Amino acid sequence: MQRQRRIEDVSLENGDPRPYGRRAFLGLSAAGFTSFLWAGPASRIFAPLTSAFSQMLADVLPVGGWRIYTISGSMPVFDPSTWRLEIDGLVRKPVSLTYDDLRKLPQAHQTSTFHCVTGWTVRNVRWGGVRFEQLLNLCEPLPSAHAIRFVSLEQPYDDSLTLTQTRLADVMLALDLDGAPLSRPHGSPARVVIPEMYGYKGVKWLTRMELVAKQPQGFWQKHGYDQDAWVGRSNGL
Amino acid sequence: MHWVHASAFVVLLVSGLCLYLPSLAEIVGRRPLLKSIHVYTAVGWLAALVVIVVVGDRAALRRTAREIDLFDRDDRAWLARRGGAPQGRLNAGQKLNAVVTAVFALLFAVTGFFLWYGERDTRFRFAQTVLIHDWLMYVSFVLFVGHLYLSVVHPTTRHALSGITRGWVDESWAARHHPKWAATFDVPRQTVDDDR
Numbered sequence: 434m435q436r437q438r439r440i441e442d443v444s445l446e447n448g449d450p451r452p453y454g455r456r457a458f459l460g461l462s463a464a465g466f467t468s469f470l471w472a473g474p475a476s477r478i479f480a481p482l483t484s485a486f487s488q489m490l491a492d493v494l495p496v497g498g499w500r501i502y503t504i505s506g507s508m509p510v511f512d513p514s515t516w517r518l519e520i521d522g523l524v525r526k527p528v529s530l531t532y533d534d535l536r537k538l539p540q541a542h543q544t545s546t547f548h549c550v551t552g553w554t555v556r557n558v559r560w561g562g563v564r565f566e567q568l569l570n571l572c573e574p575l576p577s578a579h580a581i582r583f584v585s586l587e588q589p590y591d592d593s594l595t596l597t598q599t600r601l602a603d604v605m606l607a608l609d610l611d612g613a614p615l616s617r618p619h620g621s622p623a624r625v626v627i628p629e630m631y632g633y634k635g636v637k638w639l640t641r642m643e644l645v646a647k648q649p650q651g652f653w654q655k656h657g658y659d660q661d662a663w664v665g666r667s668n669g670l
Numbered sequence: 671m672h673w674v675h676a677s678a679f680v681v682l683l684v685s686g687l688c689l690y691l692p693s694l695a696e697i698v699g700r701r702p703l704l705k706s707i708h709v710y711t712a713v714g715w716l717a718a719l720v721v722i723v724v725v726g727d728r729a730a731l732r733r734t735a736r737e738i739d740l741f742d743r744d745d746r747a748w749l750a751r752r753g754g755a756p757q758g759r760l761n762a763g764q765k766l767n768a769v770v771t772a773v774f775a776l777l778f779a780v781t782g783f784f785l786w787y788g789e790r791d792t793r794f795r796f797a798q799t800v801l802i803h804d805w806l807m808y809v810s811f812v813l814f815v816g817h818l819y820l821s822v823v824h825p826t827t828r829h830a831l832s833g834i835t836r837g838w839v840d841e842s843w844a845a846r847h848h849p850k851w852a853a854t855f856d857v858p859r860q861t862v863d864d865d866r
Contacts, residue, residue, distance in 0.1 A: 450741065451740065451742070452739050453746075454738045454739030457769045458772055461770065468798070472802050473797060500692065501692040504701065505701075508696060552796070552797035617696060618696045668795060
């Protein structure tokens with residue numbers, strides 16, 4: 434084996450070695466940590482750029498900033514021939530609606546911002562669908578009903594809203610996103626939309642609405658998330 | 671050290687993309703499983719780094735760390751002119767890559783921890799955490815592609831792959847591209863067990 438000279442002997446011969454390595458490490462790390470302060474505003478500034486870039490790559494990258502979360506092994510599949518929206522519980526008239534039944538109801542449209550509790554946001558989301566008032570008129574809730582429990586095809590996902598919350602101006606049962614029927618990743622055929630709250634309250638792949646006296650603990654509440662998921666003033670944010 | 675980093679990075683990148691891209695989320699699904707893979711791989715990677723330091727050749731690790739730290743006049747000239755100055759075992763670009771990799775590893779680990787822990791204790795939930803983790807991924811992906819290009823494709827540099835996989839490189843290649851390191855070797859004429 435050859436004898437090896439230590440590399441710094443060679444470096445010194447060529448003069449003036451400076452500890453740029455550790456300085457770069459410390460400097461870049463510090464800059465990285467300061468990003469906790471400027472990442473939010475920077476992201477907002479660059480959002481039009483990154484959204485445009487995402488649009489170019491269709492749904493390979495998160496289009497317009499959407500991410501898709503699930504809690505189970507795979508996303509439910511919507512079968513128009515067998516899917517029903519059951520509305521039952523504390524009601525005078527339980528109903529079972531087909532997809533066509535929902536489409537025949539007066540449709541509403543809105544543009545809202547979507548906030549996820551994990552920290553990302555999608556702006557200018559165009560929703561189309563049915564106001565809950567239309568659905569409640571059909572089933573006639575009993576006086577004892579104060580909340581709706583929403584049950585997803587993706588088991589065991591469920592969540593709830595009070596009847597008062599369902600009457601907010603921009604709350605709806607959405608059937609369309611950005612001008613097209615909901616795709617599978619986005620919760621086809623129907624999802625709850627309440628822009629004032631974080632997205633986990635908006636149950637996707639909806640299959641049942643149960644009128645109840647009191648809001649139960651839903652999937653995410655059982656994991657410690659807030660029942661009233663108001664954007665900017667819940668869940669530690 | 672390199673292979674712990676490389677294998678963990680690939681598993682984290684692939685599992686992370688399945689968590690991040692809607693198209694993969696739809697095709698692959700299994701989010702709870704992929705989350706576990708992602709988190710446990712990160713923990714395993716950190717544990718492996720600790721094991722390397724505890725059980726490995728710390729003297730050699732320190733020598734390499736010092737090598738990465740010190741940028742002499744030739745290194746600085748090489749950076750300024752993108753070449754054209756003699757380099758040691760690691761050229762200035764490789765040293766920078768090592769530093770940036772270490773910085774990103776630290777930031778990934780910290781933001782990853784907050785993403786995991788913030789779900790369990792909302793005092794540690796910050797909206798920016800996922801944005802920082804995302805952007806680290808975008809930048810490190812680009813750097814990773816560049817790294818793969820230089821180590822596998824680019825004609826003048828891809829021989830370095832032999833060094834990181836087989837542990838040796840061709841002497842004339844070393845003399846051409848890492849002359850200050852090649853200069854430290856005697857011409858091998860016989861095998862003699864010398865003191866180290």
